[in-house]
Amino acid sequence: MDNKYLDYTAEEMVEDRNFLIWLNRLSENHELDKLLDENPHFAIKINQAREIIRLLKVQEEPVLQDNINAMWESIARSDRVHQSKFRIRRYNRLLKYAAAVVFLLMLSTFGYLKLKQQESHKMYAFRSDETVEQSKLILASGREIDLKKDESTIKVNEQGHAIRINNDSLISLPGSNEENIETPMNQIVVPFGKKSSVELADGTKVWLNAGSKMAFPDRFTGSKREVFLEGEAFFNVTPDKSKPFFVRTKEIVIRVLGTKFNLSAYEADNEVMTVLVEGTVSMMENKGINLLWNETILNAHQRATFNKADLTTKVNDEAQAGIYTAWTDGWFPFCKEPLSNVFKKVERYYNVQFVYSELFPSGDLISGKLDLKDSIEDVMKVLADVAKVTYRIDQKKIFIELNKEMPMRK
Amino acid sequence: MLTDSTIWNDFRGGKGYALAYIYSGQVEHLYRYGRKFTKDEELIKDTIQEVFYHLIRNRSNLGETDNIRFYLMSAFKHRIVRSILSEKHSEDSMEEHNSFELSIVYSYEDELIGKETERKKVQAIRKVLRTISPKQREILYYRYSCDYSYEEICKLMSIKYDSARKMVFRALLSLREHLDPIDLILLFLFKKKR
Numbered sequence: 001m002d003n004k005y006l007d008y009t010a011e012e013m014v015e016d017r018n019f020l021i022w023l024n025r026l027s028e029n030h031e032l033d034k035l036l037d038e039n040p041h042f043a044i045k046i047n048q049a050r051e052i053i054r055l056l057k058v059q060e061e062p063v064l065q066d067n068i069n070a071m072w073e074s075i076a077r078s079d080r081v082h083q084s085k086f087r088i089r090r091y092n093r094l095l096k097y098a099a100a101v102v103f104l105l106m107l108s109t110f111g112y113l114k115l116k117q118q119e120s121h122k123m124y125a126f127r128s129d130e131t132v133e134q135s136k137l138i139l140a141s142g143r144e145i146d147l148k149k150d151e152s153t154i155k156v157n158e159q160g161h162a163i164r165i166n167n168d169s170l171i172s173l174p175g176s177n178e179e180n181i182e183t184p185m186n187q188i189v190v191p192f193g194k195k196s197s198v199e200l201a202d203g204t205k206v207w208l209n210a211g212s213k214m215a216f217p218d219r220f221t222g223s224k225r226e227v228f229l230e231g232e233a234f235f236n237v238t239p240d241k242s243k244p245f246f247v248r249t250k251e252i253v254i255r256v257l258g259t260k261f262n263l264s265a266y267e268a269d270n271e272v273m274t275v276l277v278e279g280t281v282s283m284m285e286n287k288g289i290n291l292l293w294n295e296t297i298l299n300a301h302q303r304a305t306f307n308k309a310d311l312t313t314k315v316n317d318e319a320q321a322g323i324y325t326a327w328t329d330g331w332f333p334f335c336k337e338p339l340s341n342v343f344k345k346v347e348r349y350y351n352v353q354f355v356y357s358e359l360f361p362s363g364d365l366i367s368g369k370l371d372l373k374d375s376i377e378d379v380m381k382v383l384a385d386v387a388k389v390t391y392r393i394d395q396k397k398i399f400i401e402l403n404k405e406m407p408m409r410k
Numbered sequence: 411m412l413t414d415s416t417i418w419n420d421f422r423g424g425k426g427y428a429l430a431y432i433y434s435g436q437v438e439h440l441y442r443y444g445r446k447f448t449k450d451e452e453l454i455k456d457t458i459q460e461v462f463y464h465l466i467r468n469r470s471n472l473g474e475t476d477n478i479r480f481y482l483m484s485a486f487k488h489r490i491v492r493s494i495l496s497e498k499h500s501e502d503s504m505e506e507h508n509s510f511e512l513s514i515v516y517s518y519e520d521e522l523i524g525k526e527t528e529r530k531k532v533q534a535i536r537k538v539l540r541t542i543s544p545k546q547r548e549i550l551y552y553r554y555s556c557d558y559s560y561e562e563i564c565k566l567m568s569i570k571y572d573s574a575r576k577m578v579f580r581a582l583l584s585l586r587e588h589l590d591p592i593d594l595i596l597l598f599l600f601k602k603k604r
Contacts, residue, residue: 011582052585055538056554063441071455072433075462079429082466 006039010048135194137165140184140218145171147188147196154188155199160219173218185215190231193351197328200227203238204245207328210348211266232264234325252306256281261298262324269344272306274298275324283313332370339364339387343400346383350376352393357401415476421465422472433462436482443483446551447490457490480562487566538588546581553578 005019013019023046026032036043135147137154147154147165155164162172163186190196192211199205201219208214212231220226225245237245239258247254249265251272259279265272274283276298283296283304296313298304303318318324323333332349334342343354349372366386370379380398384391392399421428437458444454461482465472475481539547545567552558552566560574567574 010586011579014582015578048586052582053554055585056550063438067441067451067455068437071437071459071462072430074459075429075433075466078463079466082469083424 006042008045010045010052013045013049014052132189132191135191135196136189137163138187138189139163139171139173140186150194152194152196153198154196156201156216156218158201158203158219160201160217185217185228187213187215189213191351192348195327200225202240202243205236207234209233209264209327210351229263229265231266232262232327234260234262234328236260251308252283252285254281254283260325262321264324266348270308272308273303273324274306275303275318275321276300277321277325327372330372332372333368334370335367336365337367339366342366342383346370346376346379350379351396352376353397355397355399357399413476414478415474418472418475418478418481422469424469429462429466432465432478432482436479439479440482440486443486444490446548447487448494453490453493457486457493460489461485477562479556480558480566483556484566538585541584541588542581546577546584549574549577550581 005013005022008016008019023032026035036046135149135152137145137147139145145165149166152166155167156162157164160173162170164170188196188198188208190208190210190212194210196208197205198208198214198216200216202225204225206214206216206227209232212229212233214230214233215228217226220243223243225240225243226248227246228248230249233247235245235247235256237256237258237260241257245256245258247256247263249263249272250267251265252274254261254263254274257279259281260277261279261281262275262277263273274281278300280300281298283298283306285306296304296315298315301318301321303316303321303324305314305316306312307314320335323335326333327349332345334345346352347354364387368382368386370382376398377393380391380393383389388403389400390403391401417428417431421432440458440461441454444457448454464485542550549563549567552563558566560571563569563574564571569577
């Protein structure tokens with residue numbers, strides 16, 4: 001074994017990328033634990049290196065979308081003005097630039113996705129303010145397709161040459177002849193109140209819950225399969241040992257070989273939650289220098305909860321893993337769930353917004369089962385009874401008040 | 411996948427998609443970078459816009475780059491430092507020219523303050539971060555938050571390769587030496603779970 005690293009100081013560990021690669025390999029071969037046990041000094045230094053890296057991790061407030069849009073408007077305007085001056089000089093190129101301006105306007109309205117290029121911070125840039133009424137497929141080419149149905153289905157054929165939508169229309173993909181270039185990503189956007197399922201080129205099935213986005217390639221070239229998720233999805237991954245499957249969210253990465261699991265990573269939630277139904281997955285942080293030190297191995301019937309605020313991961317046994325995947329069948333069971341979570345989920349499924357009187361929702365734990373095929377009115381009747389509240393529905397807003405006769409809650 | 415060089419050349423050649431592509435990919439990063447220099451969000455916005463106006467005006471005369479983010483950060487830093495210095499001059503004409511150093515605020519400091527229970531942890535972390543100079547903070551930011559090579563850092567900070575490396579190592583050493591008191595506080599965060 002290459003032991004020069006055992007004498008490294010914590011600073012050298014942090015600085016040397018080869019060391020990080022070496023360490024990742026050890027960890028993947030499950031040799032790291034043994035090495036750490038045999039070399040306590042090495043373990044201490046690794047701990048120090050870890051702490052330094054954690055200190056250096058910069059986490060920041062998001063930039064307001066309003067600011068981004070406002071700046072873009074004036075930049076795009078300046079661009080148009082400048083282009084028009086240009087046009088006078090080069091009259092024959094008029095058409096081309098007019099097309100460019102139209103294209104820019106389109107982009108400023110819809111935005112689009114792109115892959116950041118640094119491997120270590122790899123993440124899809126989903127537009128956060130995208131509010132669509134219909135589920136929508138955005139192809140890598142920029143073409144947008146409305147999926148129309150409340151529960152749409154998408155299937156990419158094995159060669160990645162075409163996508164079938166709702167078992168009906170077939171859309172051919174440009175495809176590429178070269179084997180090794182990274183294929184561009186398509187994006188599916190599922191608004192609140194809708195659901196969708198996607199079958200990827202490798203046969204992996206993904207059920208996307210309300211308010212979710214996923215980016216996926218036409219086909220999986222290269223040595224791994226990789227998709228990006230914001231929101232909640234249930235994955236049934238086709239086993240392929242030679243091509244591990246990765247699901248990346250803003251905060252974490254899940255690595256799977258072949259397995260079934262549910263992943264909930266909504267922007268608005270404080271936690272990212274993975275529940276494993278079958279097989280094994282590993283979960284780790286996505287940001288910054290990835291040392292695999294926060295890697296968490298998850299076995300079947302376990303739940304991992306990653307807290308976005310303090311960057312910690314908790315693992316619990318979950319005897320009823322099915323609870324977390326029941327939404328794919330149109331059920332929403334909850335077992336000793338805080339009332340606030342239940343309301344949050346109802347907001348997503350039905351695309352409504354709760355307006356609370358003060359002190360609500362409480363942290364009371366409730367259990368039960370909702371049929372998501374019921375109308376929001378029916379659901380509210382049940383919920384109001386369990387939660388001891390009164391409600392008033394006004395289009396998409398639902399006003400909630402505590403029952404007057406109930407004692408005040410904290 | 412599009413490389414930075416391709417996008418940049420498309421932009422210089424007047425291809426329509428490139429400006430929006432560059433903007434949407436880089437604006438958040440620039441904005442956050444701006445926050446390292448000033449709390450004045452208007453100044454940050456103005457500076458970002460000026461950087462892009464400049465690109466648009468000089469579209470066909472721009473140099474090449476294979477790292478757009480780096481290119482924009484250099485341009486941004488240049489402009490924002492100039493504005494901050496000139497503001498300082500108007501208030502206090504005795505300000506020395508070259509003493510401007512950006513003070514990187516690691517989000518830890520701001521982020522954790524809200525929670526009462528986190529106060530102690532924050533104090534410990536602040537103490538450690540205060541042991542390194544603003545220049546060191548800046549260099550660590552480029553190295554670990556932006557993942558820049560030493561060559562790029564040298565250009566951004568106008569320093570020599572050797573001194574950049576030395577500065578990074580000294581900063582890391584200083585962090586490590588001051589870590590011990592907070593070992594216990596941080597350790598539990600890294601416990602490996604099985």
